[in-house]
Amino acid sequence: MIKLRQLRxxxxxxxxxxxxxxxxxxxxxxxxxxxxxxxxxxxxxxxxIQTSGGLLIxxxxxxxxxxxxxxxxxxxSQHIKEAIQFFLAKHHxxxxxxxxxxxPGQFVxxxxxxxxxxxxxxxxxxxxxxxKQQIPFDLKDIVWDYQQLSEQVPAAEGIEIGLFASKRSxxxxxxxxxxxxxxxxxxxxxxxxxxxxxxxxxxxxxxPVIIINIETENTDIIIVDGLHLWLRSIxxxxxxxxxVKEIQRSMEYYKSLTKEEVNFKNILLIGNRFxxxxxxxxxxxxxxxxxxxxxxxNNLKLSDKINPDFLNENLANLSxxxxxxxxxxxxxxxxxxxxxxxxxxxxxxxxxxxxxxATLGCLALLLVIQYCGLHIQINHLCNSHxxxxxxxxxxxxxxxxYKSTETLAQANKSALDLVSSIDSSRFFWMEALDKLxxxxxxxxxxxxxxxxxxxxxxxxTKDMEKPAAKSNxxxxxxxxxxRKSGSSGKLLLMGIKGESSEPRMGxxxxxVLKPIQRLTLFDQRVPAFKNxxxxxxxxxxxxxxxxxxxxxxFEIRWIVKSQDEIQSxxxxxxxxxxxxxxxx
Numbered sequence: 001m002i003k004l005r006q007l008r009x010x011x012x013x014x015x016x017x018x019x020x021x022x023x024x025x026x027x028x029x030x031x032x033x034x035x036x037x038x039x040x041x042x043x044x045x046x047x048x049i050q051t052s053g054g055l056l057i058x059x060x061x062x063x064x065x066x067x068x069x070x071x072x073x074x075x076x077s078q079h080i081k082e083a084i085q086f087f088l089a090k091h092h093x094x095x096x097x098x099x100x101x102x103x104p105g106q107f108v109x110x111x112x113x114x115x116x117x118x119x120x121x122x123x124x125x126x127x128x129x130x131x132k133q134q135i136p137f138d139l140k141d142i143v144w145d146y147q148q149l150s151e152q153v154p155a156a157e158g159i160e161i162g163l164f165a166s167k168r169s170x171x172x173x174x175x176x177x178x179x180x181x182x183x184x185x186x187x188x189x190x191x192x193x194x195x196x197x198x199x200x201x202x203x204x205x206x207x208p209v210i211i212i213n214i215e216t217e218n219t220d221i222i223i224v225d226g227l228h229l230w231l232r233s234i235x236x237x238x239x240x241x242x243x244v245k246e247i248q249r250s251m252e253y254y255k256s257l258t259k260e261e262v263n264f265k266n267i268l269l270i271g272n273r274f275x276x277x278x279x280x281x282x283x284x285x286x287x288x289x290x291x292x293x294x295x296x297x298n299n300l301k302l303s304d305k306i307n308p309d310f311l312n313e314n315l316a317n318l319s320x321x322x323x324x325x326x327x328x329x330x331x332x333x334x335x336x337x338x339x340x341x342x343x344x345x346x347x348x349x350x351x352x353x354x355x356x357x358a359t360l361g362c363l364a365l366l367l368v369i370q371y372c373g374l375h376i377q378i379n380h381l382c383n384s385h386x387x388x389x390x391x392x393x394x395x396x397x398x399x400x401x402y403k404s405t406e407t408l409a410q411a412n413k414s415a416l417d418l419v420s421s422i423d424s425s426r427f428f429w430m431e432a433l434d435k436l437x438x439x440x441x442x443x444x445x446x447x448x449x450x451x452x453x454x455x456x457x458x459x460x461t462k463d464m465e466k467p468a469a470k471s472n473x474x475x476x477x478x479x480x481x482x483r484k485s486g487s488s489g490k491l492l493l494m495g496i497k498g499e500s501s502e503p504r505m506g507x508x509x510x511x512v513l514k515p516i517q518r519l520t521l522f523d524q525r526v527p528a529f530k531n532x533x534x535x536x537x538x539x540x541x542x543x544x545x546x547x548x549x550x551x552x553x554f555e556i557r558w559i560v561k562s563q564d565e566i567q568s569x570x571x572x573x574x575x576x577x578x579x580x581x582x583x584x
Contacts, residue, residue: 033328040216105233114158194323197332495557
């Protein structure tokens with residue numbers, strides 16, 4: 001029997017602090033993420049760490065710089081580069097920290113669609129095909145990602161998908177400004193989606209809610225309805241009647257998309273504009289819903305280093321950065337990443353370099369072990385005639401299955417070719433009709449919209465300097481695609497007929513004719529139509545038989561410009577460049 005005095009513990013080592021070691025191990029295990037929101041006048045920064053006790057806001061900062069001038073590209077400002085350098089000098093980013101940066105909503109194209117219910121392996125292929133149809137740009141010139149918004153359940157009609165894309169040129173400007181962050185950069189996320197991640201994680205909403213986030217140059221309208229999500233960015237930054245009208249239009253459009261009845265109850269206001277109580281009151285006076293400003297957080301704790309008063313004062317302005325950090329910790333519902341694929345791959349390779357030497361050593365050892373095993377197996381196979389016979393039979397069976405599968409693939413290929421041959425011009429009609437209907441005043445009713453192809457030889461236009469050509473405004477992006485037969489030398493003539501309750505011709509000219517003359521499509525800088533005119537003799541007074549007030553009937557027609565004309569006019573707007581059309 002061992003005596004107790006023989007079980008004495010060794011004396012403590014001098015200079016060893018067990019408590020400090022425990023804290024160091026906990027810090028090593030903790031996950032850390034930084035959210036950087038690049039705004040029009042400030043860089044907002046938030047650092048969140050995930051510990052066993054929950055999420056802790058460890059650091060935050062607002063680095064202000066002069067507001068950008070209207071004629072300066074948002075991402076080509078020297079102030080942003082200087083703010084990033086100041087941030088890196090002031091804050092320490094560890095090698096294991098994740099860094100996420102925001103992209104303003106106006107620089108991202110968002111589309112929401114429904115795809116057939118399939119398994120995860122097939123979903124990516126179907127979404128890739130849908131992206132080619134929904135995004136009106138060459139996929140080589142953009143970076144896109146998608147998010148599954150609804151769960152796949154039995155008897156479901158489809159899966160809701162959100163598609164988000166941004167031009168590579170825009171992303172290159174962003175990456176050039178944050179070049180110092182590239183070794184740590186994890187993702188580029190859209191600002192309104194970052195806000196959605198924060199609101200959903202922090203349980204700020206209950207039921208359908210409209211979120212209004214006003215930035216320096218644009219406003220994000222976000223609708224969160226359970227698993228459903230919809231967003232829209234508009235180029236308005238003032239709290240006025242125009243903003244109220246756009247919010248109402250967005251709500252009605254969202255209701256038209258959903259099959260179920262939607263009853264909004266709350267409006268959540270985010271952004272620096274709503275520090276002014278008069279702006280909050282203006283929104284409250286124009287809506288019957290409960291209006292509140294983001295002022296508190298529920299599921300995030302504060303470090304002792306953070307001043308609570310500073311956070312409470314700037315919380316509405318830090319929502320994007322908070323949402324980015326939440327996503328960086330893997331707790332965001334929307335995990336969109338618009339970082340170019342080659343950038344993601346380079347970052348992964350950089351993180352894996354320390355393990356390369358160890359991997360090569362293990363691989364060499366594995367090859368030796370495999371060689372020994374294969375040598376034994378080969379000797380065994382040499383004496384196994386039956387085994388070889390079974391292998392040959394299996395090969396023949398697989399060959400039959402392969403031929404059967406190849407025949408089925410050829411049959412399905414014709415169906416896929418038929419689907420891919422669908423005319424992509426629907427993007428032109430969707431864009432044109434949407435904008436035409438939007439600019440028509442409430443007291444004017446459109447009775448018909450018509451279009452037809454006409455011969456360029458028989459229609460004399462005022463602009464005779466350029467030869468007439470078929471309008472290829474909505475020409476398919478793929479090169480080598482055959483044109484419609486008989487369409488050479490054709491012009492697309494469009495027109496509308498309507499009735500105006502305003503008994504003045506000047507009203508029609510100012511509110512219908514001139515807006516159509518200035519109308520642009522697909523974010524282009526020049527008008528999409530030419531020769532916009534009121535058809536002679538079409539305007540006349542019409543009296544109602546039932547005693548109602550009369551109206552004025554009118555007809556307006558125009559010609560759709562060709563893609564070459566639009567590109568030529570766009571080039572002419574750039575000083576010092578040739579007006580010759582260049583393929584975009």
